[in-house]
Amino acid sequence: KQEVTQIPAALSVPEGENLVLNCSFTDSAIYNLQWFRQDPGKGLTSLLLIQSSQREQTSGRLNASLDKSSGRSTLYIAASQPGDSATYLCAVNDYKLSFGAGTTVTVRA
């Protein structure tokens, strides 16, 4: 069974600082990895999907990398803003999603 871990569980940074969120998984034979954002009491918003053949994906201030050999993915958020405060979840996507527990980010104004 795929185990997905996200450390740290919570992170607080001042506005403008770059964010680095980590995700590790146990089975490197993954198909794809997907990053989500969840606001309190809300559903999940897909941020980036990295397919198995790719090493990274970018969207605006977000960049996600995938290193299958080491079982890691990293989400970078440049120049953080208070609106980036949310819980960020990574999930191994082999048609169904296996989620980590998430990292709750607080960006202080």
Add this chain to the structure above:
Amino acid sequence: DARVTQTPRHKVTEMGQEVTMRCQPILGHNTVFWYRQTMMQGLELLAYFRNRAPLDDSGMPKDRFSAEMPDATLATLKIQPSEPRDSAVYFCASGLEVGWTYEQYFGPGTRLTVT
């Protein structure tokens, strides 16, 4: 703006009652997933449909849960009888095929409380 819709958004019921949750996937998506989120277990897959056929329901307690997709615009998740341990947020997601997988788009969830 295409979105997954779920009804009801909130449901409070008594133990033993039947609960039905509904999901309308994004038009054109041929896969539907049901997930459950709790503080203790996080997000877990309950069931998965492709082209309205159930492909994986291994995460679902079979004795009380059932999932169906009567047509391409409606998926249902039913619990009968409900128990307090079923209290959770239930998410539906529809999938857009990308390469060998599906990029999943989540609905807002149904928050279920069983007393």
